[in-house]
Amino acid sequence: MPRTAATTADSDQTDIAQAQHRILTVLVTAQILSGAGLAAGITVGALLAQEMLGSTSLAGLPSGLFTAGSALAAVAVGRISQASGRRPGLAAGYLTGAIGSLGVIAAAVLDNPILLFIALFVYGAGTATNLQARYAGADLATASHRGRAVSTVLVATTLGGIVGPNLAAPTGALAHTLGIPYLAGPFLLAALAYALAALVLAVWLRPDPLLLARTLERGTEPAATPAAEIASTDDPGKGVMVGGLVMALTQLVMVAVMTMTPVHLHDHGHGTAAAGLVIAVHVGAMYLPSPLTGWLVDRCGRLPVAVASGVTLSAAGVLAAAAPGDSVVVLALALALLGVGWNLGLVAGTAIITDTVPLMTRAKTQGTVDVSIAIAGATGGMGSGLMVAATSYPTLALAGGVLALAIVPIAALTSRPRNP
Template sequence: MSHSATDTTADAHLPDTARVQRRVLTVLVSAQILSGAGLAAGITVGALLAQDMLGSTSLAGLPSGLFTAGSALAAVAVGRLSHACGRRPGLAAGYLTGAVGSLGVIAAAVLDNPVLLFLALFVYGAGTATNLQARYAGADLATASHRGQAVSTVLVATTLGGVVGPNLAAPTGTLARTLGIPYLAGPFLLAALAYGLAALVLATWLRPDPLLLARHLGTLDASTPAATETPLADKAGTGVTVGGFVMALTQLIMVAIMTMTPVHMLAHGHGTAAAGVVIAVHVGAMYLPSPVTGWLVDRYGRLPVAAASGVTLLAAGVLAALAPGDSIALLALALALLGLGWNLGLVAGTAIITDTVPLATRAKTQGAVDVSIAIAGATGGMGSGLIVAATSYPTLALAGGVLALAVVPAAALTGRPRQP
């Protein structure tokens, strides 16, 4: 078939593609609202549950590390399943696995079994991986000039569940106690229900499958000016490296500081409810700015926004380090900046990856990139408790902020215009 004939075929499908893309985004948004609540459980009480069961602050970062490590394995599995069968079975299976892990955490708390807790948290991490993988599904049918906005639409949907979830820590804890389950395991009741419903929504309504349809259309990417929109577009390897580095580093720093903030607050006399409020602000800042971030990425380019993420994370680390332990407001502001910096890096990095990877290998490559993100998060989660135990929370926060600056030269050097 000639190139012009192929273009004509693609053009004939564009109206239907636009309609299907709207439907895909609607279904993904619905699932993300649910999964956001499931995601928040581990963030809010995972560290506290481990600290309570083990009686040690040094291992309080282990739960975050474990469910992030579990998300690494799940990222590979979801990516490969999506590559072979489409986004619908891949994402649904991932959320269902997250629900099983949530039930395992509850069982571990009832049995007071730390080994089962760690195993269950590893499985629970599948929900985290799937929540992130869903952003790629939003971009499958999007044109290059709208990819940032498509990714951001899926991400922002996590905000509602992610903000409501932490604030349900106390009510779900009370419900758990009524059912004879330890108080801190309560949010995982919500997580099991939320992930299960998200899997059901995707399995039932994500039709047609966006990745399979994009492959069928075939020429949709070729008909867009993607190759001219970023200096990385002609070098897939460079794009994957830069996008992956930006997302992995911002993930490591965000997880490390976020994980130890509730522990830091409880050490200064704050309760679970106060920690829940701060984490809710943080999760909101992780996802709520997404529409603006997506617009900035599409309007001004991927690399400038990636560089801005490093500067924002530096500000977050400095503020968290300097904030008095009894100041909920300043800690909340620091965690809001932490979430914003992560958001800038994730949306920019995702757009870079999607720009530079062909449809034929896109799902597998995206899964592999998310493995590096998950490993970075696991490193941040597990290392954070050890750093705080050896030094202090302000030291952790300041070190994370300084490390984030590595994103700026990476983006600046890579984004330098090529000489003709």
């Protein structure tokens, strides 16, 4: 019996759905591995710098180097993906992160601070690649399922992020046995995790989601996105601006408040266990709500969820500012709201970018947008310490809450119907 056009179309859709399922499975596996590498290194980066330099004055430098390295890597991964596909772009990014991890170990063995700083910069490529992978999950997803595809990739980072820090002590003991400084141990895990993530993507991320999406686009008329509230659907530049602003603002506010919360707790007599608990709650809230966020983005629209992000971050800032210094519970709740607000903004902003940027320039544009996110994070991290030193933690938290509200008019103006 001859196949009708409808039968052929149904078969093609089934093939695409199967390819998307395979791609998401591979991306989730790589994200779990890279999450372990990312968290393990960040856990001891500042401590290693402090030990090697014999001073706390530059202990915050590793965070800045991670961020600077991730900004440069975001551009590189985006350009490689643009030219050759997601598979080589993401694999190269994770392999670079693995090389940076090995460089940190070498610096620790040689007790060479200069090499340490260079290696930490290179190590930042893993951070950028971990974030860029969310775009690969959305390449083949239909517009009505993009939020959920992005969230599936994001939530996978949680498992690795939980496992990584808990392996700091065992990997430190292993490093000591091998004659490597104890604090360099987690970078053994980071090197292995990033290398395995690169291998998984290089071998199994087939078909390449971006290249297949381009092939499919050539054979079909572009479908209208159901996210009709995005006024920039026919104006990619406006869509990039809106999505980028939403993600940059959420990143700046989140990093600023998060960075100084452990210091605030310490100043009020709490130990590292209390700070660790609050940050663990925060990190969990950053990633665990992703499936629900993705569903909301697809069901309710990108811009309403972006507005919810600004309101949630504002509530987090107000609660953190009002929290008694001796109340770990209230600060943990504030940091949980901070994480949820960040998640809402990241998933909504990612969907806006993916909706509005043409496939032929999508990867390059996404890499550029992630640079702005990295710069916003660096600004929030470095500026938060200066602001607390000049004023106070409650002032910082309140200022972050006010700044987050800027997302509301951005989304409201964008969704306003235009005159014909």
